Amino acid sequence: MESSNGRSGGIEVEGLVREFKNGPRAVDGIDLRVGQGEIYGFLGPNGAGKSTTVLMLTTLLPPTAGSARVAGFDVVREGPQVRASIGAALQEAALDPLLTGREHMRLQTALHGLGKAERDERGTELLERVGLADAADRKVGGYSGGMKRRLDLALALAHRPRILFLDEPTTGLDIQSRTALWDEVARLAADDGVTVFLTTQYLEEADALANRVGIIDHGQIVAEGTPAELKAEIGRPTVEAIPREADDRERMAAVLSRFGEPAGSSPRAVAVLLQGGEAELAEVVRALDSEDIAIEHLQLHAPSLDDVFLAKTGRSLEGAGDEEGAESAEPEAVGAG
Amino acid sequence: MSGATPTHALTNQVGQLARRSILRTLRQPAQIVPAVVFPLFLLAVNSGGLKDATNLPGFPTDSYLTFVLAVPFIQGALFSVMNTGTDLARDIETGFLNRLALTPLRGTALLSGLLAGAFVLGVVQAVAYLSVGLIAGAELAAGPAGAIVLLALSVSITVAFGTLGLFAALRFGSGEAVQGLFPVFFVFLFLSAMALPLNLLTTDWFHAIASVNPVTYLLQAIRSLLIEGWNLGDLALGFGIAAAVGAVGMLAASSALKTRLVRT
Numbered sequence: 001m002e003s004s005n006g007r008s009g010g011i012e013v014e015g016l017v018r019e020f021k022n023g024p025r026a027v028d029g030i031d032l033r034v035g036q037g038e039i040y041g042f043l044g045p046n047g048a049g050k051s052t053t054v055l056m057l058t059t060l061l062p063p064t065a066g067s068a069r070v071a072g073f074d075v076v077r078e079g080p081q082v083r084a085s086i087g088a089a090l091q092e093a094a095l096d097p098l099l100t101g102r103e104h105m106r107l108q109t110a111l112h113g114l115g116k117a118e119r120d121e122r123g124t125e126l127l128e129r130v131g132l133a134d135a136a137d138r139k140v141g142g143y144s145g146g147m148k149r150r151l152d153l154a155l156a157l158a159h160r161p162r163i164l165f166l167d168e169p170t171t172g173l174d175i176q177s178r179t180a181l182w183d184e185v186a187r188l189a190a191d192d193g194v195t196v197f198l199t200t201q202y203l204e205e206a207d208a209l210a211n212r213v214g215i216i217d218h219g220q221i222v223a224e225g226t227p228a229e230l231k232a233e234i235g236r237p238t239v240e241a242i243p244r245e246a247d248d249r250e251r252m253a254a255v256l257s258r259f260g261e262p263a264g265s266s267p268r269a270v271a272v273l274l275q276g277g278e279a280e281l282a283e284v285v286r287a288l289d290s291e292d293i294a295i296e297h298l299q300l301h302a303p304s305l306d307d308v309f310l311a312k313t314g315r316s317l318e319g320a321g322d323e324e325g326a327e328s329a330e331p332e333a334v335g336a337g
Numbered sequence: 338m339s340g341a342t343p344t345h346a347l348t349n350q351v352g353q354l355a356r357r358s359i360l361r362t363l364r365q366p367a368q369i370v371p372a373v374v375f376p377l378f379l380l381a382v383n384s385g386g387l388k389d390a391t392n393l394p395g396f397p398t399d400s401y402l403t404f405v406l407a408v409p410f411i412q413g414a415l416f417s418v419m420n421t422g423t424d425l426a427r428d429i430e431t432g433f434l435n436r437l438a439l440t441p442l443r444g445t446a447l448l449s450g451l452l453a454g455a456f457v458l459g460v461v462q463a464v465a466y467l468s469v470g471l472i473a474g475a476e477l478a479a480g481p482a483g484a485i486v487l488l489a490l491s492v493s494i495t496v497a498f499g500t501l502g503l504f505a506a507l508r509f510g511s512g513e514a515v516q517g518l519f520p521v522f523f524v525f526l527f528l529s530a531m532a533l534p535l536n537l538l539t540t541d542w543f544h545a546i547a548s549v550n551p552v553t554y555l556l557q558a559i560r561s562l563l564i565e566g567w568n569l570g571d572l573a574l575g576f577g578i579a580a581a582v583g584a585v586g587m588l589a590a591s592s593a594l595k596t597r598l599v600r601t
Contacts, residue, residue, distance in 0.1 A: 058439060059439075060435055060439070080441065083441065094431050094432030094433045094436045096357070096361070096428075098365065099360065107353055107354075108440070110349060110353045111350060111437070111442050139364075155436070
């Protein structure tokens, strides 16, 4: 957890609160710890408090109460040290459409104090790494959404930060661009030991990328753990089968009842909660085969993070997003005048 | 990250942001062209339509073109309010300011760097106005050295007005709000000794307002070079007002920046 300078490469948050004047308590006393090299997925609908948390952890918004240490530095008292240790790609890819990718890299590396020779070298290295070497001298105004996000990531890495904050980095991207970004983020954590704090409203993103996930709703963390732990908390997977012959439905129900309690299903199907988990699926197939029951359709439904969200908040994550967005939009700009 | 001294770091930051500001200005013809063409168009209209004003007793020159040539320099500077303000407001709206805030960038460097674009625009405008004016037959009583001082004065005014654009952008955070201020600033120009010398403004209320309007003295400083030659009093007043506007604008912008950038 500690680096050579004695400072941690992680994040420690205790009782963090942010209230806005005449507004909601956007973040309502959250506690969390992220270890060095860990990818922490911060999952929640629009307006849940994700971006406000990121703004506080990146020193762009002072907390109302509580404390947070990022890379071992206090976000309130040691802002400059925090900023020197972190990279951030905030919600919108904040780029200048009139500058080229290379000019962005030059500006960012120079402002971080890299020497002239190192600037060019680092800029070229990062542009190649995110697959923008060919487009480096084109104005950013002509970049696609995925290219902008990749440049945003490269800029966040310009000064070799120990901790990377990514605020909804793949929102609006096609699946190809999203997967490319996931690969790069995973590589950063695995190979370079970079700690990644990733906010997202995509369940599959948190599931695929994060070592641990925190689910935030109404400014509070309602669940935290590895994706597997969170899903296990919710319960067992369900297997649902439809017999080829409708007359076999009763026999099929009898066979499946050996594997667990009945669960809700469509009229033609039979479903049970698998007592022994996913591992029993093969056994289910063998049992149906041994009874000569032909299967038209068989589906295993593993608990998802959406099920976790539903269980913890009583709402589906997708629906909650719209609802929250209408209730309280999170502040995107800093210190609106 | 490097071992640069604080002064070197500040210079480097100003240089980098100045470079960006200049590139942005040069890559936006929509910022340069109207700022050059519109004042020249008004110069053509005014110098043709009001040339009989030179017959008024006490009018300082027999060339109305020479007299009114001072006006484009101020009009051009007003465009600087809009251009610098709109550029910064866009940075706020797009989140680019947050990106900059996450670097060790100092507020002074940000504001100074952003004014570099206004400086370049000021040079382009001043050269264009003076060249077109002289080609059209205006006089420059102070000679070639006066041209250089005129350029310096014009750029000083443009940069000073640019600080007001920075303040407006930081205060309101929107490009539309900055553009909405343009007519307000234009009122200052119309309520000055723009079309006639101060001593020939006989309407009491107008004379009173023009007498306390700093734009009047900026115009007089420019006119002194065009019409009289070297009037050090007028020049000192012109440079002084530009410096004062710039200082007030920078202080206001710095304060607004602190409010907007609440980074710890």
